[in-house]
Structures are given as structure tokens and as C-alpha cells.
Amino acid sequence: xxxxxxxxxxxxxxxxxxxxxxxxxxxxxxxxxxxxxxxxxxxxxxxxxxxxxxxxxxxxxxxxxxxxxxxxxxxxxxxxxxxxxxxxxxxxxxxxxxxxxxxxxxxxxxxxxxxxxxxxxxxxxxxxxxxxxxxxxxxxxxxxxxxxxxxxxxxxxxxxxxxxxxxxxxxxxxxxxxxxxxxxxxxxxxxxxxxxxxxxxxxxxxxxxxxxxxxxxxxxxxxxxxxxxxxxxxxxxxxx
Amino acid sequence: xxxxxxxxxxxxxxxxxxxxxxxxxxxxxxxxxxxxxxxxxxxxxxxxxxxxxxxxxxxxxxxxxxxxxxxxxxxxxxxxxxxxxxxxxxxxxxxxxxxxxxxxxxxxxxxxxxxxxxxxxxxxxxxxxxxxxxxxxxxxxxxxxxxxxxxxxxxxxxxxxxxxxxxxxxxxxxxxxxxxxxxxxxxxxxxxxxxxxxxxxxxxxxxxxxxxxxxxxxxxxxxxxxxxxxxxxxxxxxxx
DNA sequence: CGGGTGCTTGAGCTGTATCAACGTCTGTGG
DNA sequence: CCACAGACGTTGATACAGCTCAAGCACCCG
Numbered sequence: 001x002x003x004x005x006x007x008x009x010x011x012x013x014x015x016x017x018x019x020x021x022x023x024x025x026x027x028x029x030x031x032x033x034x035x036x037x038x039x040x041x042x043x044x045x046x047x048x049x050x051x052x053x054x055x056x057x058x059x060x061x062x063x064x065x066x067x068x069x070x071x072x073x074x075x076x077x078x079x080x081x082x083x084x085x086x087x088x089x090x091x092x093x094x095x096x097x098x099x100x101x102x103x104x105x106x107x108x109x110x111x112x113x114x115x116x117x118x119x120x121x122x123x124x125x126x127x128x129x130x131x132x133x134x135x136x137x138x139x140x141x142x143x144x145x146x147x148x149x150x151x152x153x154x155x156x157x158x159x160x161x162x163x164x165x166x167x168x169x170x171x172x173x174x175x176x177x178x179x180x181x182x183x184x185x186x187x188x189x190x191x192x193x194x195x196x197x198x199x200x201x202x203x204x205x206x207x208x209x210x211x212x213x214x215x216x217x218x219x220x221x222x223x224x225x226x227x228x229x230x231x232x233x234x235x236x237x238x239x240x
Numbered sequence: 241x242x243x244x245x246x247x248x249x250x251x252x253x254x255x256x257x258x259x260x261x262x263x264x265x266x267x268x269x270x271x272x273x274x275x276x277x278x279x280x281x282x283x284x285x286x287x288x289x290x291x292x293x294x295x296x297x298x299x300x301x302x303x304x305x306x307x308x309x310x311x312x313x314x315x316x317x318x319x320x321x322x323x324x325x326x327x328x329x330x331x332x333x334x335x336x337x338x339x340x341x342x343x344x345x346x347x348x349x350x351x352x353x354x355x356x357x358x359x360x361x362x363x364x365x366x367x368x369x370x371x372x373x374x375x376x377x378x379x380x381x382x383x384x385x386x387x388x389x390x391x392x393x394x395x396x397x398x399x400x401x402x403x404x405x406x407x408x409x410x411x412x413x414x415x416x417x418x419x420x421x422x423x424x425x426x427x428x429x430x431x432x433x434x435x436x437x438x439x440x441x442x443x444x445x446x447x448x449x450x451x452x453x454x455x456x457x458x459x460x461x462x463x464x465x466x467x468x469x470x471x472x473x474x475x476x477x478x479x480x
Numbered sequence: 481c482g483g484g485t486g487c488t489t490g491a492g493c494t495g496t497a498t499c500a501a502c503g504t505c506t507g508t509g510g
Numbered sequence: 511c512c513a514c515a516g517a518c519g520t521t522g523a524t525a526c527a528g529c530t531c532a533a534g535c536a537c538c539c540g
Contacts, residue, residue: 047475066385069471076384088374091367092478097381119363126359126366127331133373134328140380141337144316145306147387148432152528183486192388197528199488231309235287238332392496423518437496439520 008032010082010170011056018128027122031056031108038105045086045099052089053109057081060105061181065189066097075190077139078102078163082170084132090115103181131238138236147192150230155191156201158230160211160218165237176220180213248272250322250410251296258368267362271296271348278345285326285339292329293349297321300345301421305429306337315430317379318342318403322410324372330355343421371478378476387432390470395431396441398470400451400458405477416460420453 011032012019019028035058038044044055044062062079079085079099089095090112119126142162146155163180167173184202188195205211210222210229220226251272252259259268275298278284284295284302302319319325319339329335330352359366382402386395403420407413424442428435445451450462450469460466 064381066381066389068385068389072389074385074388076381076388088377091371091374094475095378096473096475116363116367119359119366123356123359123363123366126363126370127356130327130366130370130373131331133370133377134331137328137373137377137380138335140377140384141304141306141316144380144383144387145308145314147384148314148316149306149308149312185486194529195486196488196530200528203488233336235334235336425518434497435519436498436521440496443520 009058010080010172011058013170014082015125015128015132018124018131020124024122024124027118027125030114031110031118032058033108035106035108038101038107040101040103040105043098043100044105044107045089045095045097047094047096047098050094052086052095053111054087054090054115055085055107055109057083057085058106058108060101060103062099062101062105063186063190064097064099073189074192075186076143077136078190080163080166080170081172084110084129084136087129087133102186135238138238142236143190152191152193152197152201153204154230155193156187156198157205157211157226158232159187159191160213161220161223161226161230161232162237164218164220165234169237176223178218180216180218182216249298250320250412251298253410254322255365255368255372258364258371260364264362264364267358267365270354271350271358272298273348275346275348278341278347280341280343280345283338283340284345284347285329285335285337287334287336287338290334292326292335293351294327294330294355295325295347295349297323297325298346298348300341300343302339302341302345303426303430304337304339313429314432315426316383317376318430320403320406320410321412324350324369324376327369327373342426375478378478382476383430392431392433392437392441393444394470395433396427396438397445397451397466398472399427399431400453401460401463401466401470401472402477404458404460405474409477416463418458420456420458422456 019025057079063075064077065073065075067073146158167178184198185195188198210226212219259265297319303315304317305313305315307313386398407418424438425435428438450466452459
């Protein structure tokens with residue numbers, strides 16, 4: 001739809017604004033190189049391990065979460081194609097969360113020296129990285145608002161719309177439908193409610209013909225109604 | 241306590257790791273220049289206004305919040321001395337949150353061109369900005385965990401400890417005591433509970449002699465007990 | 481065929497919200 | 511100097527959203 005660099009996939013699509021020259025193009029390509037596949041269930045970032053490695057996620061889903069001592073966990077963000085994973089780990093010694101692959105994923109590794117050398121070679125791309133992190137920030141802030149102020153129904157609708165938007169933005173889904181590898185338990189852990197209650201919420205959303213989630217397919221049947229219900233405003237996803 | 245640049249205050253103290261040379265020192269000083277005072281109650285960032293200006297906060301407290309259509313609001317972060325305010329606004333067209341000064345504050349303005357020129361002149365400082373934003377990210381993630389998974393008592397304890405830590409880190413408070421300009425309503429809006437319920441929670445924390453909040457002074461009477469209760473782990477605040 | 485994983489539903493409980501009232505302090509204007 | 515209004519904090523009574531515990535169902539896979 002837009003004139004972004006072809007062949008760089010979701011990542012290039014997201015950062016296309018920061019790749020004006022051929023030189024930047026080459027650097028960005030470097031970020032997307034040496035791809036490798038990681039299986040569902042593997043931890044991309046593990047707070048208990050010392051060594052930290054960041055990634056660019058090209059395909060598949062991951063989630064950032066915090067394991068609680070009582071056995072429950074809180075997912076605080078999903079990582080979708082085009083997103084950085086674990087960037088923070090490069091900047092600090094330790095980190096107290098994990099990131100796990102929810103599906104098989106394809107990633108490029110980003111280590112600290114690659115990041116630093118990119119900063120030296122292209123201030124423009126440094127801005128791009130900052131921009132990307134700002135976007136993550138906005139998403140986290142929105143999740144706080146979602147969990148802190150909205151009821152379970154609105155909250156669920158909001159997250160489902162958000163994910164749809166983010167997938168659509170990087171060309172991984174049409175506007176009203178996407179494949180969603182999450183279990184109800186995963187979703188509930190992201191929303192701060194129990195999976196039992198989420199199940200009832202999903203039923204209600206289905207009965208009111210706003211949204212369905214079956215066989216790992218989410219369908220947003222009635223976007224206007226959903227948007228109204230959740231008070232969803234896409235501004236924070238800083239599209240283009 | 242450490243060998244950080246004197247005269248740059250909280251901001252220099254936070255970023256001292258990224259100021260190895262005199263050249264960087266000068267650039268950082270530039271970030272702290274042209275200070276001005278803004279009164280309590282003024283909006284530093286307003287999502288409804290087009291123009292966006294970022295700040296370095298030198299003194300005083302601010303908070304980032306989202307106004308909900310039903311009149312309630314969710315505070316998702318407090319901004320304390322040494323923190324950036326509204327950095328994201330420089331990177332995107334619009335923003336859907338506000339930042340308001342909770343006390344009179346002293347700030348330096350940071351505009352987009354200053355930020356970009358700094359990126360060009362010092363990749364090291366660019367890293368510093370990235371590091372700072374990573375820290376904000378970690379704080380937001382922790383707030384999601386706090387609101388999503390902890391009960392009101394633990395949640396309150398956690399936030400109070402966090403703020404104490406952050407103030408202590410930039411030299412604005414001893415380890416177990418700080419001046420806190422928040423009202424119970426503000427705090428409740430950050431914690432995702434009502435001010436009525438917060439009042440009861442504070443009473444309980446007081447009665448169990450863990451924490452008191454009177455006359456705008458927070459005293460952490462029993463840090464070990466509080467830390468245990470809230471499962472507080474300071475790692476995410478990436479001190480030094 | 482048996483066991484695991486994920487989904488669904490029911491019944492009862494509880495943490496937090498809501499509504500309402502009152503107390504205290506502070507600043508303001510008569 | 512008093513009267514009053516407006517913030518803020520405190521407490522009680524009641525309601526309800528979401529939790530817990532428990533069970534059963536539908537798959538899928540070895």
C-alpha cells in the first residue's frame with residue numbers, strides 16, 4: 001500500500017520512515033539478517049539467565065510476561081511481526097521478565113555491538129529505534145488503562161481490536177479477522193482476569209454478535225460496536 | 241556517592257554512565273539548560289493540542305494519565321526528578337494522554353531538533369536516551385503486573401516502595417521516608433482502585449505498622465515486611 | 481483406549497465498588 | 511472575627527463483578 005522497502009518484511013514495513021537513503025537501507029537489512037527459527041514454547045528472554053540477546057521478530061507471536069510466586073503469571077505485552085523483542089535487555093544488566101515464543105517464530109538476533117554500531121553509523125536509524133520503543137511504551141500505557149479502568153467486557157474487546165490493528169498494520173491480516181494462536185488462558189493472563197471469567201465474556205461478545213474467537217480465528221463481526229464499547233482509539237499505535 | 245557530574249542534578253545523576261567525555265558532558269548540559277518553572281496543575285503534555293514539546297524534569301512531581309469518557313482517569317506513571325516527560329510526543333504526530341504537574345516543577349524544554357542534533361553528535365547519548373526509555377518501559381510493565389495480579393494491599397505497598405526507590409536513586413529522599421504530594425484520590429487513580437478503598441488499605445498498612453502516609457509524608461516503617469508483602473524486586477528500576 | 485489440554489457451565493463466595501454521610505482543615509469574603 | 515464553601519479524609523451499609531472450586535465435555539495424540 002505504501003512505498004516501503006520490499007523484502008524486509010514486517011520490520012521494514014514498520015520502520016520505513018527511517019530508511020530514506022540506500023545507506024540506511026543497507027543497515028536495516030543487516031538488522032533483518034541471519035534469520036533463524038525458534039520453536040513455540042522456547043524462551044527468547046529469560047530473566048533468570050545472565051546473557052541477554054535481543055531479536056527482531058519477523059514471523060510468529062511471542063509474549064512478554066512476569067511469573068508470579070503463586071504460580072500465576074501476568075502477560076504484559078504480545079510481540080508481533082515487526083516488533084523488537086527484549087531490546088531492554090541490551091541496555092541493562094538484568095531483567096525481571098521473560099519472553100516466550102507462543103508459536104514457532106522467525107527472528108534475527110540483535111546484539112549490543114550491532115545496535116551501538118548502528119547508532120554510530122546512522123542517527124536516523126537510532127531515531128527509528130527510539131520511535132519503536134516509544135510505540136511499545138504507548139502500548140504498555142494503554143494496557144495499564146485497559147486493566148485499570150475498563151470492565152472485563154470492554155477490556156477484552158479492546159485487546160482483541162488492538163491486536164487486529166497491529167497485525168493489519170504489518171500486513172499480516174485483513175482489518176476484521178486474524179489467526180490468533182492464544183489459548184483462553186493466555187488471553188486471560190494478559191487481561192488480568194481468570195480464564196473462567198474470560199470464557200463468559202467471550203460468550204457474551206459472541207452472543208451480541210460483536211466478536212467471535214473459535215478455532216484460533218478471531219473475527220471482529222461488528223467493528224463500530226466494538227470500537228464504541230471499548231472506546232478504542234488507534235492513535236497510540238502510531239500508524240505510519 | 242558516585243562520581244557523576246556535579247551541577248546537573250537528578251538528570252545528570254541518572255545518565256552519568258553515558259557521559260564519559262567532556263564533549264558529552266557539554267551536550268548533556270545543553271539538555272539541562274534554559275530551565276523554567278511551571279506551576280502545579282498545568283498540563284505539560286496535552287493530547288488534545290497539536291504541538292508537542294518534551295521536557296527534562298529537574299524538580300517536582302508530574303503524572304502521565306489518560307482521561308476516560310466517564311470522568312474517571314487512570315494515572316499510568318509518575319514522573320520524578322531526572323525523568324524525561326513526553327519524549328514520545330516528539331516522535332509521533334499525536335498522543336492520547338496528558339501529563340500534568342502535580343507540584344510546581346522545574347523543567348528544561350527538549351524539542352525535536354535538539355534531540356536529533358544530539359543523536360548526530362553523540363551516539364553515546366543516544367544510547368542514554370534509549371536506556372532511559374527502556375527504564376520507563378520497565379516501570380510501565382511493572383505497573384501492569386501490579387494492577388493485573390496483586391491485591392489492593394500488595395499493590396499499594398508496591399507503588400509506595402517503588403516511588404521511594406526512585407526518589408532515593410536521584411538523591412531526593414532517604415531510603416525509608418519521602419515527601420509525597422499525592423492525594424489519596426491521585427494514588428487510587430494510579431492503583432486502579434477507588435479512593436474509598438485505598439483509604440481502608442492505608443489504614444490497614446498503618447495498623448500493621450508497615451507504612452504510614454500522613455501530612456504528605458510517606459514513612460516506610462518496616463521495609464522488610466513491605467518488600468515481602470509486595471514481592472518487590474528493584475531490578476526493574478535498573479539502578480546504575 | 482486412556483490421558484492430557486483446552487473449553488464450558490454451575491454454585492457460592494469475596495474483594496472492591498457504590499452511595500451516602502460526616503469530620504476536619506484551609507482559604508475567602510462579609 | 512465569624513460564616514461559609516470546597517477539598518480531602520474517614521467510616522458505614524449494601525451491591526455486584528469477578529473469583530474459586532468443581533465438574534463435565536470435546537478434542538487430539540500416543
